[in-house]
Amino acid sequence: MTKATTPIVDFENTEYAFAMKSDEALKKSAWLFGMMSNANLVNLGAKATLLALKMRLPITWAIKQTIFEQFCGGTTLLECVPNIDKMAKYGVTTMLDYGTEAKQTETDFNKTMRSINTAIRFAKDNDTVQVVVMKLTGLMPFDLLAKLNNGEKLNARESKIFQAGKKRVDSICYVACENEVQVYIDAEESWVQNPIDEIAMEMILRYNKKQAIVFNTYQMYRHDRLAYLKKTARIAHKNNAILGAKIVRGAYMDKERARATRLNYTSPIQISKAKTDKDYNESLTYCLSNYKRISFCAATHNAESSLLLATMMEKRGLERNHPHITFCQLYGMSDNLTFNLSKAGFTASKYLVYGPVRDVVPYLLRRAQENTSVTGDIGRELKLIKKEVKRRKK
Secondary structure, three states: OOOOOOOOOOOOOHHHHOOOOOHHHHHHHHHHHHHHOOHHHHHHHHHHHHHHHHOOOOOHHHHHHHHHHHHEEEOOHHHHHHHHHHHHOOOOEEEEEEOOOOOOOHHHHHHHHHHHHHHHHHHHOOOOEEEEEEOHHHOOOHHHHHHHHOOOOOOHHHHHHHHHHHHHHHHHHHHHHHHOOEEEEOOOOHHHHHHHHHHHHHHHHHHOOOOOOEEEEEEOOEOOHHHHHHHHHHHHHHOOOOEEEEEEOOOOHHHHHHHHHHHOOOOOEOOOHHHHHHHHHHHHHHHHHOOOOEEEEEEOOOHHHHHHHHHHHHHHOOOOOOOOEEEEEEOOOOHHHHHHHHHOOOOEEEEEEEOOHHHHHHHHHHHHHHOOOOOOHHHHHHHHHHHHHHHHHO
16 A cells, blocks of 8 residues: 655645635635636726826726735835735745836936835845845836847947946845845846846856855746856856846747747747746756756746756755745735745745836736736636635635
């Protein structure tokens, strides 16, 4: 008779996954995900939202009470504190993301820099906040990054603006290093990613000598990213630095394919989801095999990938809360992964976006649109929420 083995982590435990949600909040989440399961409704709503904001119609209150409440921590750091504290009760740490992107003016860029540096100092004084996130398009012009990505030379004025942007990034990394808080540089669209990668690598080599402070993000739905991950790991090792790597599948797939078709170039996106999954899991295996010189975050809503990493850690005899290995999911999604990983003793975090409602709308629209895609996120979320609602009625 074969002895039954206890699973490393139980992702079907909805009681623990949704423990911090009241009955009312759970039902509201079910309603919202049900609405988002309609692709036509989401697309129509996205267009209407952007138009209303452009016309400065008073709709921010409606956004804040629905999709913002589900996927964001608050409009300010202070508003985020109750959510941070609630998650901390279940051993879940927080990654703070001041959700601004694609800004245009020096005033806005400097405001974003100051907000991120404030978040770093906040994290220093809060043991449950481990990471602060930045998007480079919130710190320098998108079009300059696109121009550099295209191999074009900047004129004197553009070069000055770009260098000012790099100084903002360096300021953030310096403050993070001084306060021993990790900072993640988000990946963005492929047509601006090359200069982002170059800046990220420069910061990694500068600030990751003693410990991993700066992390770059690797989107595995791009067919070239696994090779790039290995390349940057070799560069970091050669320069006596620890590579910081956040491993994601990606969030711009539809936009990337549409642009490639429109402009008639080869899409950077994998030819199938199976290829993405393969590269994602290979990247986890690679990072784990080099865990002493790579500090990495498995940022995924995929249960199979999360279980794979947890199992590989167990087989290697690594402590579940190893400082170089973190699991992460977006706030408002995949609570069954985050909270149950934490319950099992792994380091699990929520990616908590915050900021003025108007500024985080692009992020919110991506969440709504990705949940209607082929990944099946909506169906999974709804199924788990309904399961917990049913359990509570018993």
